[in-house]
Amino acid sequence: MSATDIGIDLGTANVIITLGNKGIVVNEPSVVAYDKKKHCVLAVGNEAYKMIGRTPEYIVAVKPLKDGVISDNEMTEAMIIEFIRKVIGRIVKPRIILCVPSSVTDVENRAVVEAALCAGARKVFIIEEPIAALLGAGIDISKPNGTMVVDVGGGTADIAVVSFNGIVKSCSLKMAGNKFDAAIIRGVTMKYKILIGEKTAEQAKKEIANVFNPTGDVKITVKGRHLIKGLPESVEISDKDMYDFLHDSVMEIVDKIKEVFEQTPPELVGDILTNGIVLTGGGAMLKGFTDLVTEAVGAPCYVADDPIECVAKGVAKAFDYTDDLLDGFEKISLYRYK
Numbered sequence: 001m002s003a004t005d006i007g008i009d010l011g012t013a014n015v016i017i018t019l020g021n022k023g024i025v026v027n028e029p030s031v032v033a034y035d036k037k038k039h040c041v042l043a044v045g046n047e048a049y050k051m052i053g054r055t056p057e058y059i060v061a062v063k064p065l066k067d068g069v070i071s072d073n074e075m076t077e078a079m080i081i082e083f084i085r086k087v088i089g090r091i092v093k094p095r096i097i098l099c100v101p102s103s104v105t106d107v108e109n110r111a112v113v114e115a116a117l118c119a120g121a122r123k124v125f126i127i128e129e130p131i132a133a134l135l136g137a138g139i140d141i142s143k144p145n146g147t148m149v150v151d152v153g154g155g156t157a158d159i160a161v162v163s164f165n166g167i168v169k170s171c172s173l174k175m176a177g178n179k180f181d182a183a184i185i186r187g188v189t190m191k192y193k194i195l196i197g198e199k200t201a202e203q204a205k206k207e208i209a210n211v212f213n214p215t216g217d218v219k220i221t222v223k224g225r226h227l228i229k230g231l232p233e234s235v236e237i238s239d240k241d242m243y244d245f246l247h248d249s250v251m252e253i254v255d256k257i258k259e260v261f262e263q264t265p266p267e268l269v270g271d272i273l274t275n276g277i278v279l280t281g282g283g284a285m286l287k288g289f290t291d292l293v294t295e296a297v298g299a300p301c302y303v304a305d306d307p308i309e310c311v312a313k314g315v316a317k318a319f320d321y322t323d324d325l326l327d328g329f330e331k332i333s334l335y336r337y338k
Helices: 073-088 106-118 129-136 177-192 198-208 239-263 266-275 289-297 307-321
Strands: 006-010 014-019 024-029 032-035 040-044 059-062 095-100 123-128 147-152 157-163 166-173 219-226 232-238 277-280 301-303 329-332
Touching: 006 073, 006 307, 014 073, 014 307, 024 073, 024 307, 032 073, 040 073, 073 106, 095 106, 095 129, 095 307, 106 123, 123 129, 123 307, 129 147, 129 157, 129 166, 129 277, 129 307, 147 239, 147 266, 157 239, 157 266, 166 239, 177 198, 177 232, 177 239, 198 219, 198 232, 198 239, 232 239, 239 289, 277 289, 277 307, 289 301
Parallel strands: 006 095, 095 123, 147 277, 277 301
Antiparallel strands: 006 014, 014 024, 032 040, 032 059, 123 329, 147 157, 157 166, 219 232
16 A cells, blocks of 8 residues: 555545555545635635534535535535645645445446546545445455445445455445434424524434433433524423434334345345344444344344444555455546546
8 A cells, every 4th residue: 555545435424534554634524615705615624514504605614415425526626635635735646545335326426536536646446335334344355254234424324235345235325314413403393393403413413312212311402593483492302302303214224224135145144144234334323223223124233343434444445455356346447537
């Protein structure tokens, strides 16, 4: 691995970047602050995230990735270039491995690759999230032994059965952390007639959300605007409220896990019953999620070490496996995109 090799987990919620053997050097929100009057990027990452909901009209805090794919090419390119400059100080034509959801289309792939090219890449590789997640979790995928991974990120949930360096069955759905936040906002609005912001919903999710057997004893106070009075107001919500708000969303992921099982060869299903289901991504940290999956599908389930950075670590490891990975990994011919 070269000292300038860059691995990028281009997530909907966070961008995590690895550099050479240094490991993770950037882990910041996927946000760009843009000045519409001066037509320039003011900030990316943490600095831009602080501006969400707190800026005048002519400054917008943009999230250029939606549901795991690029929705704004120009802002994504600007964000990647700024992050790479943070990492290596200047553009030096690095090799770049980019991580994408397993169901990404050719058009979406092209947008990701073009962003990397504009950032000055010498070579571009694409790796799918389930493969990167398993590599990052330290699981040996080179043997003909089935392992299931469920990566619940900010924009997508990727479910895959992997064996012998390749993906046997996979599924990607646009139901993950951001949709959980939206469900919490919608739930508080409907039950208490109070509109809360994205950051407040995310904080409540992290602190008290429980998607399996909540007690109702764990509570948090959230603040927002009363929809009828139009005035500031606060309300106390419990983990039982959070269960009601999130249940339907989480069950969508569980139903997809069942679908993947139905399409998986029986020998590999037997392996998964032995090896268990690996949960990665920020969504894996939802309290009770492992218990819910275990009860629903009948297979043991556990959260990988360091689930949020797991995929990024796998992307970094992929530089050592460029000749071995059979599926879910691709070296891009750059001329296709010039």
